[in-house]
Amino acid sequence: MSKTFCPIPWIFQAVRNNGDIRVCCQANVTPNQGVVRHPDGTSYNAGRDSFDEAKNAELMKSIRKNMLDGVWSEECGRCQQEEQAGLESRRIYELKAWDYSLTDAKRDTLPDGTITVRSSYFDLRFGNLCNLACRMCGPTDSHTWYEQWAEYHGSNKYQDTHGEVELKRNEKGRLYTADYDWHNSESFWEQIEKNIPYIQHVYMAGGEPMMIERHYEFLNKCIGSGHAGNITIEYNTNMTSLPPRVLEMWKQFKQIRVGCSIDGMGEVLEYQRWPVKWKQAINNLNKVDNLPDNVTAWVAFTVTAYNIFHLPEFMLWKLKESGWKKINSSPQKPIITHHVAHGPKRANIRLLPSELKLKVHNHYDYYKFKVATDPDLNEKIKKKFNKILDSVEKYMMDDDYSEKIPEFIKFTTYLDKARKQNILDVVPQYEELFRTTGT
């Protein structure tokens, strides 16, 4: 098997919140964030450009050629790093999920990397409307970030992949921008409707899909065209809302896969994903756990500097107390589905100073011992538990981002004040780190 081949650049197309077309959401480690561009440097955007043309933009062709040659492209650095750390990268996940092999790719690809393969898998993000402002996100992901982002940076402007975004005040005095409204484009809807008969899988993420009308419009088009029964819809949703209409629509689809963006219990979740309420989230998680068989679900746990100590406690709670039957019931991922936040670096676990990394190590050892001696847990689960902690620890130790500590402290302290929260309530281990800042 090729060590770098991934089916994504052949079968998949991804649209960012601002409509820019990119390689995939994992390919965001370069300054260009994996965005596909015209020769003049402007991004391909789903609001104005053709998916078929974007598919054969120079970046896409070069990534394909590299994969066929067994070479890692810079854009795929995140998968490369995760695989080196023993984590399951998206590349590995997609290789298992899709019946599209290296042999198929060789057959379908011209020497310059051009393809005519139909996309059967889309990542569609209809804007940035979201009710949360998670600490590892920003205004491109959620409009709820605008005020605090502008106040912290002392500016109403920031860069996104399509260019500079300027937030303006509306008549109610709130900051807004129309830069994420690309989905009003008729040409996009014409293109996507033509593709619906061939689509097998659609991934939808934040903004928060449950709040976004265009998401429902898309589901309706799939149902109305008679193709919903062939389509899997996969979400990342923050679990603050599960409207009855979406539950009705889901019954029509082949499969619904719900990645629940939950990375802690109680105040840890409320801290990282402000202003979520744990009680509301747990109610919706319990509802999802009881949905029909065409729905699968998992906890999509994002490991950051804010919840790295909490991770094993959450896993143990999931195993022993959640009572869930459906959520993370697969034999491959029977506890949680975790990933580390690579960016922004100010939330990345690699920024911890060496003495805190050692504390993480000791803390994980304590939980490994606790699980190893628990008579209620079987050996397979114990192994999975250790594997998750080992992979997170290895990722943390593999690099040193401690130059980001001052930014981590400054940003955390600002948000704590703005949100009336306190880092030490959720990570008491950081007392010494924050003592000098007056937190």
Ligand code: SF4
């Ligand atoms: S290897 Fe990873 S980053 Fe590259 S296209 Fe595949 S999933 Fe995306």
